[in-house]
Amino acid sequence: MEVPFSELTARLEKELYRLHYNEQTIRYYRSMWRRVATFLESEKTARFTEEAGLRFLEREYNFLELEKTGKLTQSIINVFRVVRMLGDFQQHGCILRRYYKQRKLLQSKTFEERLHHYVIHCEMKEYSKVTQDHYRKIAEKFLSFLESKGVRNCADISARDLNDYINTLLGYSYKTVEQQLCALRSFLRYLHSNQLHPQDLTETIPSIKARKQNRIPSVWTPDHVTKLLEAIDRGNPAGKRDYAMILLVARLGLRTIDLKRLKLENLNWQENRISLIQSKTSRELNLPLLPDVGWAIIDYLKNGRPKVESPYVFLRHLAPLEPFADEDRLHQIIVKYMRLAKIPISPQKKKGMHSLRHTLASKLLQENTPLSVISDILGHVSSDSTSVYFKVDVDMLRECALNPEGVLLHV
Numbered sequence: 193m194e195v196p197f198s199e200l201t202a203r204l205e206k207e208l209y210r211l212h213y214n215e216q217t218i219r220y221y222r223s224m225w226r227r228v229a230t231f232l233e234s235e236k237t238a239r240f241t242e243e244a245g246l247r248f249l250e251r252e253y254n255f256l257e258l259e260k261t262g263k264l265t266q267s268i269i270n271v272f273r274v275v276r277m278l279g280d281f282q283q284h285g286c287i288l289r290r291y292y293k294q295r296k297l298l299q300s301k302t303f304e305e306r307l308h309h310y311v312i313h314c315e316m317k318e319y320s321k322v323t324q325d326h327y328r329k330i331a332e333k334f335l336s337f338l339e340s341k342g343v344r345n346c347a348d349i350s351a352r353d354l355n356d357y358i359n360t361l362l363g364y365s366y367k368t369v370e371q372q373l374c375a376l377r378s379f380l381r382y383l384h385s386n387q388l389h390p391q392d393l394t395e396t397i398p399s400i401k402a403r404k405q406n407r408i409p410s411v412w413t414p415d416h417v418t419k420l421l422e423a424i425d426r427g428n429p430a431g432k433r434d435y436a437m438i439l440l441v442a443r444l445g446l447r448t449i450d451l452k453r454l455k456l457e458n459l460n461w462q463e464n465r466i467s468l469i470q471s472k473t474s475r476e477l478n479l480p481l482l483p484d485v486g487w488a489i490i491d492y493l494k495n496g497r498p499k500v501e502s503p504y505v506f507l508r509h510l511a512p513l514e515p516f517a518d519e520d521r522l523h524q525i526i527v528k529y530m531r532l533a534k535i536p537i538s539p540q541k542k543k544g545m546h547s548l549r550h551t552l553a554s555k556l557l558q559e560n561t562p563l564s565v566i567s568d569i570l571g572h573v574s575s576d577s578t579s580v581y582f583k584v585d586v587d588m589l590r591e592c593a594l595n596p597e598g599v600l601l602h603v
Contacts, residue, residue, distance in 0.1 A: 196238045201225045204281045207340060210299065211287060224274040227252070240282060245275040262536030280360070286340035288360050297336040306346055306388070307332055313382050322449060322471045325518055330375035346388050351396045354380075358398070373397055416535050417442065417548075420526070423533035430509045432496035434525050436488040437506055442548045444479045447472060451545070452516040454505045459489065521545065 195203075201222075208218050231248045232240065249255035249272060258264045264272075280288050298304050310331055314324045337357050343349060354376070361369050377397055383389040421438065425431040440446045446454075449471045458468045464481040489505065498507055504515040516522065522545050 194239070197225075197229055197232055197240045198238075200240055200278070200282055201229075203285075204278070204287075207281070207287055210340075211297070211336075220270075221274060221277075224271060225278075228275070228278070240278055242279040242282075245279055249275060284356065284360050286337055286360075297332050298339065300335075300339055300344060302344065303335040303339065303346075307335060310379060310382055313386075314378075320471065320474050322518075326371065327375045327378050330372055331379045334376060334379065346383050347390065349383075349389060349393065351391075351393060354393055354396055416533075419533035419535055420529050423529040426491070429492075429496035429498075432488075432492040433506055433509070434529070436485070436492045437522070437525070438529075438545075438548065439485045439488050441545050443482055443485050446479070448522055448545045449518065450477070452504075452506065452518070452520070452522070455503045456505055457503065459505070461486075 205218065205222070208221065228240070228245070228248055231251070232238065232244060235244065235247075237244070246255070249268075253268050253271065255264075255268065255272065258268065277287065298307065307328065311324065311328050314327050319327065334357055337360070338349065338353060341353060341356070343353060357376075358373070361372055364372075377394045380389070380393045380397075384392045384394075421435070424435045424438070426435050437451055440451055440454075441448070444466070447470070450468060453471060454466075454468065458466055459481065460467055461481070464486065466477075466479045466481050468477055469475070470477050493505070497505075498509060498513045500507065500513045502513075502515065507513055507515060526545060526548075
């Protein structure tokens with residue numbers, strides 16, 4: 193979108209209103225746009241480019257150095273978000289999925305009804321709950337993208353529209369792009385098979401030739417794991433909860449979705465086991481209820497968990513007192529304690545709950561645990577998924593291996 197900066201921001205503001213961003217947020221964006229406009233004037237240009245946006249960040253915030261050292265503050269990250277949105281909107285003419293915060297994305301009743309029927313279709317196909325949620329969200333975001341392009345009927349979707357949407361995925365990880373394209377194929381097949389679109393547009397979706405195993409998993413060093421755990425205040429209810437949750441992932445490799453959906457009935461205290469049906473694979477998973485994990489859960493249940501009727505083990509501690517939402521990846525919990533422990537946070541290094549799961553797998557591999565056993569512990573359907581950990585070299589494995597006696601604190 194080659195237009196003057198003033199017109200670019202005017203169009204972007206109109207789109208923010210269409211998506212029901214609140215007035216306070218829009219005022220923040222306006223204030224930042226004025227600062228960017230002043231910077232562009234100093235460079236004697238009226239047009240915005242991503243390169244100019246990066247120069248603005250560097251001059252005003254020393255952005256690249258802070259990013260490299262993991263010292264970016266939340267306020268600077270917010271400014272980066274504003275600049276990135278400008279670049280994305282200039283390129284694609286819409287607000288991309290990464291900026292969505294509100295739950296309701298669609299403005300068209302037609303698309304809302306179509307999404308509703310697609311959800312029913314997925315249920316009838318007996319997809320897992322995780323897959324259903326995933327497909328619904330991506331279909332909703334795709335339809336929202338079409339709305340921003342002026343498309344009002346599914347029959348009018350063109351190969352060009354699809355190509356424009358796929359272009360918005362450039363720069364995302366292989367796994368994210370793969371998930372998006374898989375969900376898109378499902379939605380487009382639904383449209384064609386139900387005579388809602390004359391063409392099978394799945395034929396126009398490109399194949400991803402990269403392999404999952406190209407990515408090296410993120411792992412923690414023993415020192416950082418120790419600092420993370422020591423930063424948790426286990427004297428308050430939320431700290432007891434967070435400590436137990438982090439132990440479950442670090443010691444047993446539980447997926448985040450299964451951690452959030454863990455129920456009291458899944459805890460077999462007589463046999464010291466955790467038994468559940470995995471959300472991702474729909475297969476049964478049995479794990480030993482290790483002493484330190486068990487005592488952490490008991491401490492939370494007796495002294496920290498809100499006194500409400502709920503079948504779930506872990507609950508929010510602010511109203512409403514209910515389980516964590518499926519959309520919540522619990523990343524904020526890890527980041528909170530990383531900051532308290534003064535562990536560097538870098539956008540280029542993943543340090544979420546899932547990275548603790550990776551760390552456990554790497555530790556087991558370093559201890560010469562058979563791949564099939566690691567697959568069983570992590571709940572992988574096949575050892576092919578587990579083989580990605582061979583990408584971590586031996587030296588890194590030695591550096592990042594966890595010592596249960598020295599690293600994890602007992603209750």
